Amino acid sequence: MNPARRIRDEIAAAIRSGEWRPGDRVPTEQELAARHGCARATVSKALGELAAAGLVERRRKAGTFVAHPPVHSAVMAVPDLAELIAARGEAYRWSLNAMRIESDGVAQCPPPALRVEGIHFAAGEAFALETRFIALDEVPDAANADFRAEAPGTWLLGHIPWTEARHVIRAVTPTRSEAAQLGVTMRAACLELDRTTWRAGRVVTHVRQLFRGDRFDLVAEFNAGT
Structure with a gap:
């Protein structure tokens, strides 16, 4: 078999x-070359193919790391991020930053x-920022819910x-504060999702979620109509 x-x-x-x-962290090119008895160029080619396939992430001056697989969500669904992340085998965590009633x-x-x-958070890293508004006339119990324990x-x-x-889905770049919270640069591509949900014509909630562009996919599957 070809060494690469x-x-x-x-x-x-x-x-x-x-x-x-x-x-x-994946072993260095030098370590892999010594292990397999080949040139570094051969190892570099193999790692390049793995990066193109989305299995590893090559970081300048830092090395090569196993990539976090993107989380997929159906465009037509209202997903539970905790379930989506857990389904990928990653540990999920929610951290509450602020909560107040807007009059x-x-x-x-x-x-x-x-x-x-x-x-x-997914696997210990920031996955998405969320700002949500809940209509208290429609959902009065939300005022007493423990949103420190549950998203x-x-x-x-x-x-x-x-x-x-x-x-409403947009490709955006984060603000300085958003980039710092997500652990990305201000030039990183992010996915912004604005969603409003209703119950019998009355607004239940409106949410803005900002995802790292390399961690989240929106997927739609459909058949041609008759």
Whole structure:
């Protein structure tokens, strides 16, 4: 077998089997060349193919690391990020940053509205920022919910049925504060999702979520109509 292909296949097998986990550091080119008795150029070619396949991430001056697989979400669904991340085999955590009641009209959610801000984490790294407004006239129990222990989106899906939803999806660059919280540069591509959900024509919640562009995909599957 071609040496570069052999190295590529061995590393890919270690990643897919779970032996090497997302975020693990891959041995250096020098170490892999010595292990396989080949030139560094051969190793570099193998790592380049793995990076192109999305299995590893090559960071300048830092080395090569096992990539975090992107989380996929159906465009037409209202996803629970905790479930999506857990389904990828990664540890999920929610961190509440701020919460207050807004008495004026805000976003697309009528007052009074509970404003909740926080960060979703996957495998110990920031995955998405969230700013959410919950219509308290429609969801009064939200005022007493423990959003330190549970993300508001998860709580809403478990307590309040929705009948309609609207997504607005944009590619954006983060602000300085957003970039710092997500652990990316201000030039990084991010995915912004604005969603409003209704129940019987009345707004339940409006949310803005900002995702790292390399960690989240929106997917739609459909058939041609008759």
